[in-house]
Amino acid sequence: MDFSPSPRVEELRERIAAFLDEHVYPVELEALHALDTEVGPGKPYPDILVAIRERAKAEGLWNLFLPDEEHGTGLTNWEYGMLCEAMGRSLVAPMAFNCSAPDTGNIEILVDHGTSEQKDTWLRPLLEGDIRSCFSMTEPETSGSDPTGLRGTAVLDGDEWVIDAHKWFTSGAVGADVAIAMVVTDPDAAPHRRASMILVPTDAEGFNLIRPVSVMGHSGGPGHCEIRYEGCRVPKENLLGERGAGFKIAQDRLGPGRIHHCMRAIGAAERGIELMCKRANTRISFGGPLADKQFIQDFVAKSRIETDGARLMVLNAAWQMDEYGKREARQAISMTKVVAANVVMDVLDRAIQVHGALGVSDDTPLAVMWRSLRMLRLADGPDEVHKMVIAMRELNRWKSEAGAEPAQKPAAVAAGAS
């Protein structure tokens, strides 16, 4: 048992922290504003971010998420998890290092499943940071938790897929060059073999970006877009991975993706604690600093405890993915997802409360983090679906007496993990 980071990740983490201090925090709110107003077709990033990204790329703080050693850094999941936390401290930081969703997940599946032509066309410029991409799965009419209900379709017509689908929460579509659409290609196959993934250039005819859905009052920037694919035609070579493998690829994509989201949430919680404490140390009320009031101490202590607990759970899940594979780590990943998404909301809520009126204003990054991260309790599976799945796995362990003493490997720290 060893809780130390490797020297390599320790060094990277320090460099990221220093980069954030120097180049990101000072322009954080400005960059968020630029992102909202400057992004559009042909312009994936606002100028202020382009400059920051060039610097990060030059310093080698780039594409750190890729476990693949050819294209990426070859960090393990737990190693990258630690870096991800650092990047989660600011909503603009992931973009600074070309490590932002949904590009990260899209890049991963292009690395794993893309043809060499697909790699040339989309993977390379994504890795270079020249373009952005989006991921088109969620549909307004069907429950995302139950993917067998998917309705959007693609039909092979000669050499082309003809796509008809109504999607929303296609995040990042504004300013993206390409979408990966998940649609039913084989309606008569077994439920989990019905869908495929298809690459769709955003300038394809029939790719109609209806609107960036206003989410928590915000519709600027890359957006969470509503898209109508209406007789949208793309070459049959745009199929990504095997036909019918859509669910499997989506599932593979989700494992590390959930961990990334969770680690960023831990980082956001850490930022919340930092701001909460700095405010408490300096704000005077009723004759002394807020830091002297036990109500505030209670906030700080709970936030520290919950954040440290959540971090350990996420790192453990990442380590399980590294050691035993994504499938074996499912229980840990689900638990992590529930915990991190809730902890970050509670910590940010307390940080807001400690800031008083300033906390609900947008003069600090707290309010925007709070309302943006609310989505995490729904994205990639709502809390309730994860809890149902966690419970059923646990309950099944105890169905036979044999289950009473599980022989699994990571038993020490994850008695409930398989």
Place this chain on the structure above:
Amino acid sequence: MDFSPSPRVEELRERIAAFLDEHVYPVELEALHALDTEVGPGKPYPDILVAIRERAKAEGLWNLFLPDEEHGTGLTNWEYGMLCEAMGRSLVAPMAFNCSAPDTGNIEILVDHGTSEQKDTWLRPLLEGDIRSCFSMTEPETSGSDPTGLRGTAVLDGDEWVIDAHKWFTSGAVGADVAIAMVVTDPDAAPHRRASMILVPTDAEGFNLIRPVSVMGHSGGPGHCEIRYEGCRVPKENLLGERGAGFKIAQDRLGPGRIHHCMRAIGAAERGIELMCKRANTRISFGGPLADKQFIQDFVAKSRIETDGARLMVLNAAWQMDEYGKREARQAISMTKVVAANVVMDVLDRAIQVHGALGVSDDTPLAVMWRSLRMLRLADGPDEVHKMVIAMRELNRWKSEAGAEPAQKPAAVAAGAS
């Protein structure tokens, strides 16, 4: 003991509900948008709201909040509380009936403390709904929970007050005709006798509206404004109430104001329950409606229980104000404030969760209610200050043995209330 509404309030409530169904809900999101974009100097309300307001006024659903029988309806606090709940179901509803903060509070203090000239100039057009007003108390540099720290000043120079103050969260300043500024006029008086209230026309020189502070991503409409009073001069007749009575008037204003906020919060929670249930009844997932899942049932049951409990507490506090006066009802009001501000957030959070991605979008009124109402846990005293005060009153009851059996009046239902 009797929990029935009076026939009069029952009838008003039904009329308000019908009015909302017919005239408000159908255009609710549109009206919110118009409010954000059309309001400005000389234009207190957008056209869509002007039309709705005219209709409400014509139907006599107007100024219901005023306990004063000359200018208002003469409803008791608990009676108006019930109507306030109904109006809280939509963020635009209070404006429809000329019952929105901060006008309500400003009108009350003008009725109680205004000179007849002040009444002619400001009270009458406010009651008619021709103008809006704002209230300028909170300062960025000082803690609102501890009003003795107030820094803004007004100095009498001949026949004029010269005001210098830095205020923010002056809600509704955009499009308002007049502000009531709370400033220190007597710096050497006892701590609670230092401040006064002064009426300041928003077109007075030196009344500088710096910006509507962006709050939870929102800076449109009437706004929560940052104001700099810089050598701002108004006639000495603009003093509202007695010199040095600022705190007392503010305190009087807060009692009913808190109850109104809380009752509206109950209404917002009821709206959340309605939308949560309707969604649960119709959304299919995993082979059946969400309503059949116990996770959702747990949300519904907790929401119903907490909302009904909070309503009873608010009505009881209102009734105590009616029966025993604002001062005697303080404990009940403080408790009410903590409960209602928290319950509404929890209920809306669950309603969002049940709606999935739709819940965080602005295609329903849930997300905007959730992020707007977050402020209620801070406004009019943060939870923690109220809890401190509640606890100290309770602890003091038990300091002498005499306290063990309090002889107070409303003992039946509020053993801890004095």
Place this chain on the structure above:
Amino acid sequence: MDFSPSPRVEELRERIAAFLDEHVYPVELEALHALDTEVGPGKPYPDILVAIRERAKAEGLWNLFLPDEEHGTGLTNWEYGMLCEAMGRSLVAPMAFNCSAPDTGNIEILVDHGTSEQKDTWLRPLLEGDIRSCFSMTEPETSGSDPTGLRGTAVLDGDEWVIDAHKWFTSGAVGADVAIAMVVTDPDAAPHRRASMILVPTDAEGFNLIRPVSVMGHSGGPGHCEIRYEGCRVPKENLLGERGAGFKIAQDRLGPGRIHHCMRAIGAAERGIELMCKRANTRISFGGPLADKQFIQDFVAKSRIETDGARLMVLNAAWQMDEYGKREARQAISMTKVVAANVVMDVLDRAIQVHGALGVSDDTPLAVMWRSLRMLRLADGPDEVHKMVIAMRELNRWKSEAGAEPAQKPAAVAAGAS
């Protein structure tokens, strides 16, 4: 709307409080001990309690629970609710006033359904306080939440019922003269018409008291007993109420019973607050009384808020029973049950925490109240079943648009109550 107690109940409440101060609290722990050790066949109450009971009876503080004016006081449910709260402040108090479960419920159904012979034999001595009774419904093998699963049977053999059943949690069986057993008499009838109630003298052959089940470490006194009815014969005249009406009678019994339990829980919570505050006011730690620490203030404030909220909900449910009947008040009763059973545990837990090591000891009444009252979250329906039922009623309100504006009577304060 009126939250005042009636003068009559106000006067009774004061007399009960004075009685407790003078005669109960001073011997509370002693009386609990005597109850544990002296009770047995032919000895329903220990001497110390007999003396207290005589005094209470002489003062007319006796059988206050009975709404029936012939045998009881004719108080309404909400009136008695207030008295019940006062009695809930001590675990021995209800016995002092001949108002303890399960006698109260048994007396009520004897009044409503007993033949005149049954009344002579059992009702009269119960009202006089000469005997105790018990209620035999719960079975170890079947779920109490789902009463249609009941297994115990009674078969009419000539002029006698022959009862075979395995019951437990037959509370108060040690020292009781009579049990009311709920058993299946009509196995082929519709599910809710299968059971009946039968009066069984505890000295009947075949009434085998196996053991007082140790509950939370406690098996003394009247006990929560395991009973085996083995070919137990009683005259057919011992049928209580109509044949097949068992469920209906049990349901009727539960309504007021739940309210009584809940009001006593409120009283226990009030006792917890009193002891918590007195301790906090006097215990010195880190240089001052605990009352000065905000951690403790947070405990006190939350306890006061939750207890006052719960009280209002219980009184409202009682008032609804009085005004609209038990059936109409079901939703309010279910909500009340969940709230009160949880609030009292939280408040007592905080009171224990404030007392430190003393709190977990039995040198105060807190620890015994805490572990005894844990059962309330299970008895008369576990929280989860009540929440399920509450949710389904609420969800059904919104199934048709008509439901959106309920026309029910007590709408003001119980929008969700029907």
Place this chain on the structure above:
Amino acid sequence: MDFSPSPRVEELRERIAAFLDEHVYPVELEALHALDTEVGPGKPYPDILVAIRERAKAEGLWNLFLPDEEHGTGLTNWEYGMLCEAMGRSLVAPMAFNCSAPDTGNIEILVDHGTSEQKDTWLRPLLEGDIRSCFSMTEPETSGSDPTGLRGTAVLDGDEWVIDAHKWFTSGAVGADVAIAMVVTDPDAAPHRRASMILVPTDAEGFNLIRPVSVMGHSGGPGHCEIRYEGCRVPKENLLGERGAGFKIAQDRLGPGRIHHCMRAIGAAERGIELMCKRANTRISFGGPLADKQFIQDFVAKSRIETDGARLMVLNAAWQMDEYGKREARQAISMTKVVAANVVMDVLDRAIQVHGALGVSDDTPLAVMWRSLRMLRLADGPDEVHKMVIAMRELNRWKSEAGAEPAQKPAAVAAGAS
């Protein structure tokens, strides 16, 4: 980063689990009963436990807690932590392996601070398991959280210490041969140099065992005893460690002791999950097993998540103690203490709830674990004191900008830990 147990600890854990399955669980309730009734002066353990202990000793499952390689097994804190968890699954298990408090802590300080004569007299028979010991620190009149308030004294009179002190919660005094008393020996020294530890044979004159304090209804067995040291004389050689070093030794004793308590709590929570799940899988209600109800799934999922999170926090704290020392690990230990003590209560509460009436009975080990473990939120520092300390350390990190990037070692997983 590595979450695997070492092969050695993995093997020991499996042997302990097998031992519990075979020898402990089948007689668990019986052994608890024997412990309550058979223990007394000269009889440290009941026969049934003596037999189990002999077997465990023969198998080498003995004194596993001792980091000292001469007397113990030389396991690290995190390694023993894992074993401790296994033992926490049953209240009698720690005794089976001679690993129960307070003997473990007493043995540790005898190893570290005992003279060779003290070791011969007390350490050896404790290690052999021939005697038991107790620890006499807590006083009814002073706050245990604030040890500088200690009142009990020892005065050197010639060759003897004369002890006068009033202690309680001297756990295990019934049947113990020796007590370690913490008393003020140097009243004029600096606050943390005033107290010393003294070994007191329980048959010394003036060692008056007043009573085993009834705790949560339980006063049997080794007890949590009230002791009056009244002119109690022991040889001056009975001073344990240096004079005035009492606080330091107590503090050293607490570090691992807290971890042990917490790991046992994790084990108790795991037992709760096991019983909860087995019950849910087999109990039928409303037409299916409880396991199919989402209310129960919610219990299971939350319990699994919280327990796994707590385990990781405790193991991390243990590992920090191993790597950086007790002092550096303080923050982690405090956090661990709060989390584990609360999680186990919540999990056991849910397990009780799933068992219905059976859950509050003593027919399962749940109810006794629940009421016994309540003390853990108070023992070794109440939650509130730990939270205050955690918060102040965290707040201090942010007082200077330097604090913003802590240079500490275990930064990866415990950003807030120093």
